[in-house]
Amino acid sequence: MIAITGASGQLGRLVIRYLLERIPADQVVALVRNPGKAQDLVELGVTLRRADYNEPETFTDALKGVDKLLLISSNEAGVRTTQHRAVIESAKAAGVTLLAYTSVLHADISALGLAVDHRDTEEALKASGVPHVLLRNGWYSENYLGSVPTALEHGVLLGSAANGQISSAPRADYAEAAAVVLTSEGQGGKIYELAGDNSYTLSDLASMISQNTEKSVIYQDLPQSEFEAVLSSIGLPAGLAALLADSDAAAAQGALYDDSGMLSALIERPTTPVLDSLMEIVQ
Known part of the structure; x- marks a missing residue:
């Protein structure tokens, strides 16, 4: 039995889709906070169980009979x-034989502010003794492509990443990799640095938008504090605005770049270029 936390989220649903291409539905357990909002997963034939990160006790029953956990x-x-620590403790108590964790690219050395939580979770996994594999996911292409409509409206793509190279891939590529790892043997102890095969700067992305639409778009680089203020001014919560601005600033230092090719090796095909994902939006 393979269980997935946050199964009703964007990544979780994609992981389930790819798992069902590899194993029978009765071997998949979808762990969700609100089962009432995930009945479509039941229709796929998977088992639905309630498990809430904020109610650790719910994982006691949710992980019964589970061999592998994402x-x-x-x-x-x-x-x-x-x-995360509460989930890890529950997994240990349940006798889970492999725990796969979606960390962040180069978590051990990353300049990303959000990497701190991931490093702490990785340390908790080591201390737990639970066999585990780290899926250090790079940036989702969707993180930047969500700004395309605004860029088209105003003719400018804003950011704070300077000339930093971004090795992104769509969520679906990372989800497929997770499904491959969960259905393969000998994964305990492995660390995967997962990122797109092709890298680009935000200036490159602005050029792609211009070349494939009828609107001229330029990239305007801002100091981190100014970019954060702009994000807040358009209605983003303060915490999210700070996180996005910090991530851009870290990207300028290379935090979102990787050329290991581990993601394409896992899924046995090239990763999806950001241009392909862009074309799905602008066509």
Whole structure:
């Protein structure tokens, strides 16, 4: 039995889709906070169980009979390390034989502010003794492509990444890699640095937008504090604005770059270029 936390989220649903291409549905357990909002997963034939990061006791029953667990990182910055530790403890008590964790690219050395929680979780995994594999996911292409409509409206793509190279891939590529790892043997102790095969700067992305639409778009680089202020001014919560600005600033230092090719090796095909993902938006 393979269980996925946060199974009703964007990444979780994709992981389930790829798992069902590799194993029978009755071997998949979808762990969700609100089962009432995930009935479509039941229709796929998978087992649905309630498990809430903020209610650690729910994992006691949720992990019964589970052999492998994919712990998809919580999106609640500031408390997620505590949430993750509780899941790890439950997995240990349940006798889970492999825990796969979605960390962040180069978590051990990353300049990303959000890497701190991931490093703490990786340390908790080591201390637990639970056999585990680290899926250090790079940036999702969707993180930047979400700004395309605004860039088209105003003719400018804003950021704070300077000329930093970004090795992104769409969520689906990372999800497929997770499904491959979860259905393969001998994964305990492995660390995968996962990123797109092709890298680009935000200036490159602005050029791609211009070349494939009828609108001229330029990239305007801002100091981190100014970019954060702009993000807040358009209605983003303060914490999210700070996180995105910090991530851009770290990208300028190479935090979102990787050329290991581990992701394409796992999925046995080239990763999806950001241009392909862009074309799905602008066509």
